[in-house]
Amino acid sequence: xxxxxxxxxxxxxxxxxxxxxxxxxxxxxxxxxxxxxxxxxxxxxxxxxxxxxxxxxxxxxxxxxxxxxxxxxxxxxxxxxxxxxxxxxxxxxxxxxxxxxxxxxxxxxxxx
Amino acid sequence: xxxxxxxxxxxxxxxxxxxxxxxxxxxxxxxxxxxxxxxxxxxxxxxxxxxxxxxxxxxxxxxxxxxxxxxxxxxxxxxxxxxxxxxxxxxxxxxxxxxxxxxxxxx
Amino acid sequence: xxxxxxxxxxxxxxxxxxxxxxxxxxxxxxxxxxxxxxxxxxxxxxxxxxxxxxxxxxxxxxxxxxxxxxxxxxxxxxxxxxxxxxxxxxxxxxxxxxxxxxxxxxxxxxxxxxxxxxxxxxxxxxxxxxxxxxxxxxxxxxxxxxxxxxxxxxxxxxxxxxxxxxxxxxxxxxxxxxxxxxxxxxxxxxxxxxxxxxxxxxxxxxxxxxxxxxxxxxxxxxxxxxxxxxxxxxxxxxxxxxxxxxxxxxxxxxxxxxxxxxxxxxxxxxxxxxxxxxxxxxxxxxxxxxxxxxxxxxxxxxxxxxxxxxxxxxxxxxxxxxxxxxxxxxxxxxxxxxxxxxxxxxxxxxxxxxxxxxxxxxxxxxxxxxxxxxxxxxxxxxxxxxxxxxxxxxxxxxxxxxxxxxxxxxxxxxxxxxxxxxxxxxxxxxxxxxxxxxxxxxxxxxxxxxxxxxxxxxxxxxxxxxxxxxxxxxxxxxxxxxxxxxxxxxxxxxxxxxxxxxxxxx
Numbered sequence: 001x002x003x004x005x006x007x008x009x010x011x012x013x014x015x016x017x018x019x020x021x022x023x024x025x026x027x028x029x030x031x032x033x034x035x036x037x038x039x040x041x042x043x044x045x046x047x048x049x050x051x052x053x054x055x056x057x058x059x060x061x062x063x064x065x066x067x068x069x070x071x072x073x074x075x076x077x078x079x080x081x082x083x084x085x086x087x088x089x090x091x092x093x094x095x096x097x098x099x100x101x102x103x104x105x106x107x108x109x110x111x112x
Numbered sequence: 113x114x115x116x117x118x119x120x121x122x123x124x125x126x127x128x129x130x131x132x133x134x135x136x137x138x139x140x141x142x143x144x145x146x147x148x149x150x151x152x153x154x155x156x157x158x159x160x161x162x163x164x165x166x167x168x169x170x171x172x173x174x175x176x177x178x179x180x181x182x183x184x185x186x187x188x189x190x191x192x193x194x195x196x197x198x199x200x201x202x203x204x205x206x207x208x209x210x211x212x213x214x215x216x217x218x219x
Numbered sequence: 220x221x222x223x224x225x226x227x228x229x230x231x232x233x234x235x236x237x238x239x240x241x242x243x244x245x246x247x248x249x250x251x252x253x254x255x256x257x258x259x260x261x262x263x264x265x266x267x268x269x270x271x272x273x274x275x276x277x278x279x280x281x282x283x284x285x286x287x288x289x290x291x292x293x294x295x296x297x298x299x300x301x302x303x304x305x306x307x308x309x310x311x312x313x314x315x316x317x318x319x320x321x322x323x324x325x326x327x328x329x330x331x332x333x334x335x336x337x338x339x340x341x342x343x344x345x346x347x348x349x350x351x352x353x354x355x356x357x358x359x360x361x362x363x364x365x366x367x368x369x370x371x372x373x374x375x376x377x378x379x380x381x382x383x384x385x386x387x388x389x390x391x392x393x394x395x396x397x398x399x400x401x402x403x404x405x406x407x408x409x410x411x412x413x414x415x416x417x418x419x420x421x422x423x424x425x426x427x428x429x430x431x432x433x434x435x436x437x438x439x440x441x442x443x444x445x446x447x448x449x450x451x452x453x454x455x456x457x458x459x460x461x462x463x464x465x466x467x468x469x470x471x472x473x474x475x476x477x478x479x480x481x482x483x484x485x486x487x488x489x490x491x492x493x494x495x496x497x498x499x500x501x502x503x504x505x506x507x508x509x510x511x512x513x514x515x516x517x518x519x520x521x522x523x524x525x526x527x528x529x530x531x532x533x534x535x536x537x538x539x540x541x542x543x544x545x546x547x548x549x550x551x552x553x554x555x556x557x558x559x560x561x562x563x564x565x566x567x568x569x570x571x572x573x574x575x576x577x578x579x580x581x582x583x584x585x586x587x588x589x590x591x592x593x594x595x596x597x598x599x600x601x602x603x604x605x606x607x608x609x610x611x612x613x614x615x616x617x618x619x620x621x622x623x624x625x626x627x628x629x630x631x632x633x634x635x636x637x638x639x640x641x642x643x644x645x646x647x648x649x650x651x652x653x654x655x656x657x658x659x660x661x662x663x664x665x666x667x668x669x670x671x672x673x674x675x676x677x678x679x680x681x682x683x684x685x686x687x688x689x690x691x692x693x694x695x696x697x698x699x700x701x702x703x704x705x706x707x708x709x710x711x712x713x714x715x716x717x718x719x720x721x722x723x724x725x
Contacts, residue, residue, distance in 0.1 A: 026385075
């Protein structure tokens with residue numbers, strides 16, 4: 001329930017959703033100029049779901065089964081809002097932000 | 113909308129409004145009645161402690177009502193919508209009547 | 220209704236959303252504000268200073284002493300003990316069973332009425348959230364019916380929106396106005412969909428036994444209070460004997476209760492005070508968990524004998540109270556609370572964009588005069604979406620500007636809220652519909668910007684109010700940004716209208 005735990009879940013959710021967003025044709029095309037690639041989309045999709053699953057695990061580990069799912073859903077909502085905002089105002093930031101969120105998540109994991 | 117001055121169109125628009133009003137009334141009162149009967153029936157018959165049965169049935173009641181409203185507005189005709197509400201309501205009502213009877217005179 | 224399931228659901232979503240949108244917008248905005256109810260209350264009572272610790276037993280004794288002197292004939296007394304976010308003793312008494320209450324706020328040290336200005340504080344929005352500041356029964360039924368319609372609108376909206384996952388991250392602000400509003404409606408609706416469904420259903424469940432009492436009525440047949448007792452939510456009400464008796468000292472009873480429960484004490488209630496069969500109930504804070512459940516221990520007030528303690532909840536009762544607990548989110552710490560607040564704002568935005576979308580999709584093209592129905596919806600939209608925030612800002616300003624010594628000060632604050640809201644709803648009717656959004660948005664921004672300034676002028680710099688005042692500035696910036704956006708969009712529309720008008724005339 002600490003702010004650190006919520007940040008950890010939110011950072012992982014953000015990376016996950018950003019990957020899912022990049023795996024989609026419409027959004028990927030605006031960022032990766034050129035032809036869409038099956039392999040790249042698939043890799044992003046797998047990574048996206050993986051980080052979202054990790055976020056769920058982190059939420060349940062830090063806030064047990066009672067609050068974990070609540071914290072996970074809440075952080076998914078917040079993270080998705082940031083992805084949408086970046087996508088429509090600063091699309092080029094989304095890849096660096098999604099990458100930067102991972103070491104940050106790792107760092108916060110030590111403080112939980 | 114543009115040719116609403118033609119008598120035919122006006123009549124069909126009147127019919128449309130009447131149908132909307134009918135469905136709305138059916139959804140509000142029929143949906144509530146069905147949910148209320150279901151809640152009372154489940155509260156008396158769920159195989160739980162009575163306080164538990166009341167809590168569980170009351171929790172579920174609004175989902176029942178929401179389902180009923182969706183049904184009323186999605187059914188092909190008003191008559192079908194009404195029958196679709198009346199049949200389960202009658203069955204549950206009969207069950208409720210029996211349950212209330214058995215609750216008054218424990219066998 | 221229409222051909223096909225999806226079409227009929229689209230119709231249902233549109234109209235169910237439109238007819239309840241205004242009420243539900245107000246309910247969502249005030250509900251979202253209620254996540255910070257205690258912060259709002261602290262700001263609105265600047266005379267009170269929070270301490271980190273209180274002697275709650277002494278506070279309870281002081282509260283009871285006050286009630287003994289001022290409400291000896293009441294059916295029940297309730298003493299809320301002071302807490303860091305509630306720096307006063309709340310002394311309440313119940314005159315009749317149907318909920319006629321009296322209240323006094325007392326100083327935690329002396330037990331005398333506090334110096335705090337008469338205000339409802341954050342409770343104003345809280346009460347508005349589920350009663351619209353109307354007579355309780357009427358307001359609760361209106362909110363309940365609208366919430367039920369909103370639940371239907373949510374379900375039909377999910378059915379209507381066929382590309383939930385494909386459009387998950389899509390917000391095309393560069394395309395047409397209608398496309399932008401639709402995307403905004405979808406994004407705010409879909410991203411926080413778990414929250415929207417949860418908050419709507421649990422909100423109805425919070426007052427479920429008022430809306431749907433038939434299960435309880437058919438099982439308990441006239442003894443409905445028994446339900447709360449059997450489901451472990453409160454101890455049994457012990458009937459008065461009719462003979463007066465001197466109660467045992469309160470302090471030792473509370474300490475005995477505290478020894479049994481690890482949570483902090485929240486409230487002490489005394490049923491049938493002064494009677495030979497009076498009951499003292501110690502009520503504790505919610506244990507860590509989702510459920511809205513307060514452990515309670517009841518004592519015979521005269522003999523001091525422990526008569527009842529509420530046990531653990533059974534599964535259905537646990538689910539039931541967890542629904543209520545999820546709605547209120549008392550369990551949420553600061554970080555999770557921000558997420559709840561954000562989700563609440565997205566709910567407000569989803570409703571607002573839905574209402575706007577209705578008018579944008581049906582907007583008069585070019586020089587055509589808008590239809591009367593369209594004008595009414597348009598004016599109600601501005602009057603609600605911008606009028607309510609203007610009313611809220613006016614309430615905060617009134618809290619600082621209405622003199623402390625005025626009689627019926629609370630009503631003045633409420634009057635300012637409704638008065639400004641009403642005026643803000645009327646002005647758009649008199650203005651050209653293309654300009655009204657921008658103008659009212661500027662007005663809201665100015666009012667919110669004025670709040671911290673007036674606060675500094677009236678109460679001086681307070682570090683503990685920094686969060687509140689910064690939030691007001693942030694809200695002002697949101698409205699300023701909105702006003703600029705809307706102004707630009709409307710400028711383009713007016714330009715377009717002028718050119719097409721010229722073409723028509725040419």
